[in-house]
Amino acid sequence: DAGVTQSPTHLIKTRGQQVTLRCSPKSGHDTVSWYQQALGQGPQFIFQYYEEEERQRGNFPDRFSGHQFPNYSSELNVNALLLGDSALYLCASSFGTGGYGYTFGSGTRLTVV
Amino acid sequence: QQQVKQSPQSLIVQKGGISIINCAYENTAFDYFPWYQQFPGKGPALLIAIRPDVSEKKEGRFTISFNKSAKQFSLHIMDSQPGDSATYFCAASSRRRARDDKIIFGKGTRLHILP
Numbered sequence: 075d076a077g078v079t080q081s082p083t084h085l086i087k088t089r090g091q092q093v094t095l096r097c098s099p100k101s102g103h104d105t106v107s108w109y110q111q112a113l114g115q116g117p118q119f120i121f122q123y124y125e126e127e128e129r130q131r132g133n134f135p136d137r138f139s140g141h142q143f144p145n146y147s148s149e150l151n152v153n154a155l156l157l158g159d160s161a162l163y164l165c166a167s168s169f170g171t172g173g174y175g176y177t178f179g180s181g182t183r184l185t186v187v
Numbered sequence: 188q189q190q191v192k193q194s195p196q197s198l199i200v201q202k203g204g205i206s207i208i209n210c211a212y213e214n215t216a217f218d219y220f221p222w223y224q225q226f227p228g229k230g231p232a233l234l235i236a237i238r239p240d241v242s243e244k245k246e247g248r249f250t251i252s253f254n255k256s257a258k259q260f261s262l263h264i265m266d267s268q269p270g271d272s273a274t275y276f277c278a279a280s281s282r283r284r285a286r287d288d289k290i291i292f293g294k295g296t297r298l299h300i301l302p
Contacts, residue, residue: 078230107289116193116276116292117231130289164230166290176221176290178230 076101078167078179086185087155095150095182099167103177105129106148108140109164111181117164123148152184160186190214193277193293201301206264208296210277213258217279221290222251222262225274231292234275235262267300274298 079098087093099106105124109117119132123142137153146167152159162181169175192211200206212220218239223231237244237251237260244251250263264271277293 109292114295116278116294119289119291122289132289166230176233178223178232180228180230 078165078177080163080165080179080182082182083180084183084185086187088187089155089157091155092151092153093155093184095152095163095165095184097148097150097165097167097179099146099148099165100177103167103169103175104146105168105170106142106146107166107168107176108148108150109166109178110134111162111164113161120150155186157186160184190217190291191277191279191293193296195296196294197297197299199299199301200267202267202269204267204300206262206267206271206298206300208262208275208277208298209259210261210293211257211259212279214279214281215258216281216283217291218282219280220251220253220260221278221280222249223276223278223292225276225295231276264298267298269300269302272298272300 077100081096107122108120111117120134121131122129126142139151142148164181165179166176221236222234224234225231235246235249237253239255248265253260274295274297276295278290280290
């Protein structure tokens with residue numbers, strides 16, 4: 075049983091560019107949450123998708139947007155990249171509501187130069 | 188505003204010793220308190236979790252102690268082993284509304300167990 079799959083694993087982008095990160099949830103899960111983890115810090119909640127809609131959003135600018143597809147997979151898009159966007163981006167999947175049973179992927183390491 | 192405060196930032200413990208990590212929270216709406224373990228290059232993995240209606244939960248060598256009145260909870264790792272060396276995060280969430288159930292993480296504790 076595959077867990078949460080994220081792609082790519084590493085990415086280098088230039089300031090001002092746009093990036094798309096992808097996440098496939100664990101089998102049986104229908105909710106996807108995205109987190110940003112800066113070096114040496116705890117994960118920070120970006121937003122959560124359920125039934126193809128953004129259900130919750132953390133304190134992140136509109137440059138961060140997302141999408142959930144009918145097969146529950148999800149994308150995170152970041153526009154106009156800043157150096158400060160360099161971080162590990164984690165996807166977590168779960169079933170339905172509640173923080174129970176969050177399963178995290180190994181993340182995408184984004185470096186902005 | 189940091190809703191979950193974690194200490195210490197780093198911890199060194201001898202093999203066989205007890206590792207203790209502490210957390211405090213502010214939001215009384217939180218009703219689920221998980222601990223996550225993260226190894227380098229990996230995502231966080233759920234270690235153990237507790238709800239505020241119990242004061243202690245034990246799973247193997249890992250124990251959560253919970254003090255609702257003080258809004259504090261802690262992780263104890265008994266008989267610490269070198270394989271326990273990782274970063275540990277306390278976290279909290281509220282289940283009362285689906286739209287508020289995001290998990291809020293502490294800043295993490297880097298634990299190193301000396302062989």
